[in-house]
Amino acid sequence: MLRAYVWLYVAVLFGPLFLIVLFSFHSTPAQYFPMQGLSIIWYEKFFENHVLVESMRRSIIVAVSSTIITTVIGSMAALALARLQGWAKSAFGTITFAPVALPGLFIGISLLTLFSQLGINRSLVTVALAHVLISLPFFIEASRSRLEYFDLSLEEAARDLGASAWDSFRLVTLPIIAPTLIGAAILSFAISFDEVIVTIFASGSETTLPIAVWSMMRQAMTPAINAASVLALSCVMLLIVSFALAGWLHRRRKLDRRKAFNDGAGA
Amino acid sequence: MAQSMTSRERTGLMLAAPAFLYMICFFVAPTILLFVFSFYRSKAFVPIPDFILDNYWRALTSAGFWRVVGLSLEIGLATALLSVLASFPVAWYIVYRTRNNSLLYLIIASWITSYLVRIYAWRMILGSNGFVNSTLEQLGLIAQPLEFILYNPVAVVIALVHIYLPLTLLMLLSALRDVRTDYLEAARDLGASSLATLVKVTIPMIHRGLVSAFMFTLVLASGDYVAPQVLGGTSSMTVGLLISNQFRQTGNWPFGAAMAFICFAVFTLIYLAVVLLLRALGLAPNRRYH
């Protein structure tokens, strides 16, 4: 029963996406039924459209850089939460979670006010900074419980055995928490890549893909926009699959090594 | 104080520093600035330093403002409730039935497709010649397309639930992972049914996470202004648009800031109400399990 429900949930989630993919292959610009035929003309149109391609490139730059920053300070924050106690923990937890409790619009206008007061020029840098701000709480929330669950005594045991703090982190903690961090990083990427509302306020003359799409939609909806969306989805899917594959291979190799080691020890 | 601090806590503080500073610079400081602005006067896009309450007064006494807030909250509440109810079983499944993360990644990946494109996709589904209508017509169930399924707040809620499901799921997951399975096993060993375990043990233990998942979906959905514009029909005004217009169209930043803080206060009240409600239902005990 539960299993069936889960698949229904996934189907509902992907149903509309399926339509987007379907109509990106439509041979006419119409986005309603019945369909006329299939073609890849909208993908050609996308790559011909300088503005879309350029803004997708910018979106990737922004998403990658904000994801890197988020991952670094977010993992540190999540590790911190596992170590802090009492009021420090709740204060830190609250402040890093607070941006989620406010609509993106609120973040957008307050950042705009800040940039304007300090005379900071709006550019892709400010967009990336804003994206870090909104994805950080999600990153921390997504990785926190796994990291708290992770038994700190393991790391301490390693240190007792003479490993340096960095080594015990690198050799003990990191391999265990890596899958969680990768999941959270993908989430941050997704948040940044698709952000509209905060970006409207934080961007200068260079726009990201969602903003370019938003401007295009003001004139006419074309399936080239669907195509852009499908391309973005495929990129990220590819990213996820390769991560999953790499993780699987890595685990397998480790298991093999351990098996070999155990066999050796047994002999 | 410093002496009683363990080395573990010291490392913790060091690790916390970057995120903390980031939040101070780009969240706390701008928020305070915005709050100060809300007491300013405004003239043609220029905020003029002052200390007046007129901005708050103007919003609080405007029937139009409250009507818009009401509609936004209705959309937000419905979206949040449906998202939490729909996502909870899935979160449960991911935490207790499968240890595999790929289902989770799959769900998060669905989020990569443009938010804007997804909103328009709902037109393809619910519109006069949309997926639902054309399917029903082909099946001979209806002669005329159903017009009432699009361009109203219900359509907005459907689209927003679809958009926020993955996020709600993520928050619930994080809450459920805090629950130690040994508690659940203990409850079962003591003869509790699964439903009883859920109501008596799981929900009380995750109530914080539950409330935050609910609240954050509520806040995001009530603040959204693209979906209501595209799918909402003639009552498409939401508080997000109202505030955004002050910043971009009429240029009265202080008034926009004041409205934003009023909304913030309303959200806080709702948060307290939800917590009290859970307590009244016995689902949120005032003690900690872990």
Place this chain on the structure above:
Amino acid sequence: MTNRRTWTHEEIKAAADGDFASLARLNRRHLLQGGAAAAAGAVLAPFIPGAARADVTGEIITLTWEGFDMIVPTKDWATKNGVKVTNSSMATQDDVQSKLIGGSPVRLDVTSYNQAYNKFYAEELKILNKLDMSKIPNYSKDGIFDAFYQKERWFWDGNQWAIPFCWGLVTTIFDPSKMPKPTSYTDLLKPEYKGKIVISDDNTGTWPTFSVLAGVDTYPNVSKDELKKIFENAKLYRDQAKTFAASNGDIVSLITSGDAWACLTCGTDSVANVKRQGGQCDYVIPKEGAFLWCDALCIPTSSQNVETAHAFINEAMGAEPQAFLSKHTICGTPSRKAVEKMDAETKALYSYATLDEDLKNTPLKGIPPRESTEFATYDEWVQAYEGLKSGI
């Protein structure tokens, strides 16, 4: 907002030579913006000379509506002069002021405004540079239709603030396969069209139309009582409507998909967009009349390459680029010379032969005053309109 300071001859030379040590001496403030060490020179070099330029070359950053960037038709000129045009698209006119106001205006060398925003941009927000007309010879009395030459929306007190570069009609559009041609706006109120009408959420077209529909023809100057009357009357149309369309693209998608049959007022360029997407559409000028819109190119005060911006505008006003724009966006051209370069189909879009006469009595509408005791202010209009949209 401070005007961009002028650079001394030494500074220009220093920047051009990449001599950042002497530049630092000459200009400490700029150094603070640009970075600290002379070692950073190689990285900074592409950015700093942009500010120093006094001739036509280098990069210009433009913000225009999607499809109106003029990059393709000015490509030869750009290649010849070593100019790189970087464009982004606006989603609403409000994007322009949002980028340009405040303590950190975004650098824009060329952007455009709807006629209604003229004095608001130039005098209240002070975000526009006066144009140096000696650098825009393509905008000349004999080359431009009368309605677009030195008229109040772009020219006053002897100063030219912007150059009108495209225009069109704002009127009712409808799907002829679904309904007969409406002859009056009130036709749209017929019960059989309930839920099949869409209202554009663009106040520069919708507000004047609402005014006329309520029998008030003095827009944008209407009294507070008249404002009430206008929005009381507008409720009839709202209750008849399916939705307020957030954009022209939205209107196109609604009519193409059959969700809506007519739009109260909309730019006539949308007719072509509906047809391109496989729908049927036509426009009609109801007996109450229609309005004109006109966008004009301007140079914001945040420009860092004013010379090239002027040259770009001049190039964009040339006959071929104008004919190109007209063909691709289905809008009208203010340039007489462009008409000769058009193919028959584009030429037939508007009655250019009689244009001077036709447009004599078609005013380009402004926006309500920002401050006034006599008339309803812009703020009051926005409030009333927001009320309408929230169902009050």
